[in-house]
Amino acid sequence: MNGQPMLLLTIISEAVLESTLIDEIMAMGAKGYTISEARGRGTHGIRSGKWSASGNIRIEVVGDSDLCRHIVDNLQKYERDYGLLIFTSQVELLN
Amino acid sequence: MNGQPMLLLTIISEAVLESTLIDEIMAMGAKGYTISEARGRGTHGIRSGKWSASGNIRIEVVGDSDLCRHIVDNLQKYERDYGLLIFTSQVELLN
Amino acid sequence: MNGQPMLLLTIISEAVLESTLIDEIMAMGAKGYTISEARGRGTHGIRSGKWSASGNIRIEVVGDSDLCRHIVDNLQKYERDYGLLIFTSQVELLN
Amino acid sequence: MSFEPVVLFFLLGVIAGLLRSDLKIPGSIYEALSIFILLAIGLKGGVELSKYPVGDLLLDGVIIVLVGALIPLVAFPVLRYLGCMNRADSASIAAHYGSVSVVTFSVGIALLGQEALQFEGYMIVFLVLLEIPALVIGVILARHGQGGIRWGRLLHEVFFGKSIYLLVGGLLIGWAAGSEGIKPLDNLFFDLFKGVLALFLLEMGLVASSRIAELRAYGVFLILFAMGMPLFSAALGIITGWSLGLSVGGSFLLATLYASASYIAAPAAMRIAVPEANPALSIGASLGMTFPFNIFLGIPIYLWMAQWIHTYGA
């Protein structure tokens, strides 16, 4: 399998930020993204997903390290006020 | 933690392919798989998940690199016509 | 991107274990966790997610290797009786 | 012109989508609403069917299906040669227009209710019958001269796809139980039908609004096709219904069936059987254009056409 080394950027955030984050991500030049629903717990307390205001989303973007850095830099401004968890991992893109 | 090094194969695809992909994956000898619902955007446009025809799924298979290669080779034929994103990452299996 | 190297611990288990596992994870000192719904197949058969008793969950915890080891050690006792899949991968935490 | 307030919910959904409102109906609710509508229509059809001797409907059924099969056969060359589209896309779109839309049909029934017009209850049976040949013809058109149709897979998709399965299942249960046996279910499946239809139209509006934008990218030909084709099919339906001696309501419903384009059964079946066709085109045309055209303009026009031919025909 000679895949292409890439970064997988995972962002976990409050669902209310969805459209804002997506706009930022696409503006930075991402080719796509994948979203799934999540719930959880962190420094901002329990996010139970029981009702609209308490759900999280999990956004994944596959891209090169430049793209990921740009996105992360741009999301810095949301960190103070919103529950966010951002991490990358190495993946091999196979198509 | 002396886990076993393994590959985690992640496939993001249109929900309509679910049973086809699962059949392929099990036929290649996978011991299992995990599916979760997703939505997203890529070269095939927005997949909003709003209705049955527009949802994505996220399939994960933990296996050795042989298995993953076999699966990926077998999925090649769907790439032309369907929205697919396939990547692997290194994991340590702990049970 | 000078992120912090961390481990991402992923646990896939029967939904009925949710509160038990969460209690264990928080008791081990995790700062948070993220849960999403899943379904799948493994040695314990098909878990279709069609009804309450047959759904899986996917728990993710970002933490250092000590924390992950503690959690994994503590979950050992559930492995005999419950469908569980546990693995870790290297990530860079960016916030 | 006749007007049915339930279509305002569709408008509400479209506007919400265009204005990027955060209103959204969860996917699982969409599934539940569509299961409800398919089952309810099937049950209603079955109850009606139980009042007729099936044999009497046979000839009518055969004629209606044969005429209906003309629709994809006319649509295909128009798309292929007039529209210069590739074979797969032409075939897939033709299948969508040959197939039918349960929701468009339901709006038609709602309008008849409001206008207090009768119709032949067994029309619902034809809804089921019309779905099937269109999909098969679509696949044959796509594969013509290439061989390699996976008939097993296709027919499985057609017959056991959610949409036909629930319609046929409901039909059989309604037929077996009859109007007396089904009575305890009336409160759910019949009395709530129109309200659920309103909610479903709201959701359809949300979905369609994103399709409208997409459709624009494919140029003027597809837009014209998406409005002209239903008018042609409806005319075919009116004439067929009138020739068979159906009532005004029956001819109108047959026209509505012919004119409607599928967006539940056909997309799923075509995605499997003709994967190289671009679903954005067929769904864009059927859901983004033909569906709103039908419920706002088409349906009132078809009713007027049916009334006209029954008054001045012959």
Place this chain on the structure above:
Amino acid sequence: MSFEPVVLFFLLGVIAGLLRSDLKIPGSIYEALSIFILLAIGLKGGVELSKYPVGDLLLDGVIIVLVGALIPLVAFPVLRYLGCMNRADSASIAAHYGSVSVVTFSVGIALLGQEALQFEGYMIVFLVLLEIPALVIGVILARHGQGGIRWGRLLHEVFFGKSIYLLVGGLLIGWAAGSEGIKPLDNLFFDLFKGVLALFLLEMGLVASSRIAELRAYGVFLILFAMGMPLFSAALGIITGWSLGLSVGGSFLLATLYASASYIAAPAAMRIAVPEANPALSIGASLGMTFPFNIFLGIPIYLWMAQWIHTYGA
């Protein structure tokens, strides 16, 4: 033999599953339907209960619970020694059969409605009472001679598990509000009950179809048990009901309760309290075999049994 059309929806679901139709009811809708059914049954029971002085039911209740407790105590040795199953599995299956199924019970009530037979409204209270001891006995049987039962966890699971909690909660609200106070809720909880039951049975059919296949793997003994046990329990119920002077409908419902096997409360409780038991066995038997057996064959038989004993008994 008596027949209730609502069970056809179960059949529709089973066939969809066996034919691998793409019909599926989302998990969240399953949850919503089951919450509705549990609440509605609870409310109905509470309203009925408010018409009786609770004291009068006490003796009947104690007898019915004590006789009901025999069921897991009989099932356990049969499974353990006749079936050669291990202790945990035998105990878990025994608990499932000692516990009750709200949906089976609802189908029983639907049949009484169709046959225009009366029944003692407070029977629903026994539904709640019977669930509890069976689960406790199951755990004791599993742990016999080993100690280490986590009673706190178990009792929490039993009393605050969704199933009992909603039944009891509905019961109390219905009882507090009374038949007048609950009237504005009738449109939702009572009038729609049978329709929702039909949808739930459709979903149960989809789920059960996958269980039927699994059950085959466990051989003929479990299949025989899954049909013989309800017949035995039903006989116990008929005799108890008749001895207590219940009506035909009441005796029939008691038989149905005894004969039914749980697949909501028991699986959840057993998975927590007896985790080494294989859930595929207990759910396979109760949902894959006993549930369809009861709704298609058992319930008509039990009604016939109840009518027989009330005619020829004594």
Place this chain on the structure above:
Amino acid sequence: MSFEPVVLFFLLGVIAGLLRSDLKIPGSIYEALSIFILLAIGLKGGVELSKYPVGDLLLDGVIIVLVGALIPLVAFPVLRYLGCMNRADSASIAAHYGSVSVVTFSVGIALLGQEALQFEGYMIVFLVLLEIPALVIGVILARHGQGGIRWGRLLHEVFFGKSIYLLVGGLLIGWAAGSEGIKPLDNLFFDLFKGVLALFLLEMGLVASSRIAELRAYGVFLILFAMGMPLFSAALGIITGWSLGLSVGGSFLLATLYASASYIAAPAAMRIAVPEANPALSIGASLGMTFPFNIFLGIPIYLWMAQWIHTYGA
């Protein structure tokens, strides 16, 4: 004191949450229930509105909105100076209390139904009107002297947020269709309303129970505020309603509107427009304390206040 059994479902939810029952209502069902309630209220309001000449309501509307705008303007300094909270939190909480709760309002209507009291149907219009200025004032208070309000984003959130959009949309559809045109939808939107409200209250109870715990962390001041503020606002409402010559039911509903605090529209709008405010505080107070206070104690008190002033006033 007047009592409406539907609130028992809220209690059932709270207790389930406190006892850590595994009962949970899936998020998608919550969404569906809230869409239903918003649409149904809007439709009802629209039907009522179609019976009045809109011009006549104009003056009343302006006064009611102006008086309503006092609420956040009073709440802000109380929170900021008496409660020593920071600017953003004070402004956000003030906006929640200036805004309204559709469910609290619905419980109020349910109580009037039970007490067989009339009310001015167009009150529902004010529900919509009151939501908007409160949110705008909240943002101005938060940003005062700092500039940088993103008005476009905020107004989009206010007007096209799910809550206002569905209320207004329902209102317009109800108004366009009128009481005759909407009749086929009555079975779903009006007859089932109270039952759906009961289910929604069950879910609200589950959600609120987790908020109650959180609220405790923020001390006694916020708890007192969450009970005192609605009493003050209700008094304002009673006096305004009585001065405008509304009926007892109308004055009571206006008091209920003023007294209620938002937990659908306001949290979403404030999270976007004043992100530095801690949502745990505002939602904790409005949902964890004011909502239960209103439905259990407030509403009966406001009714009593309205009856009192209409008897002894002037």
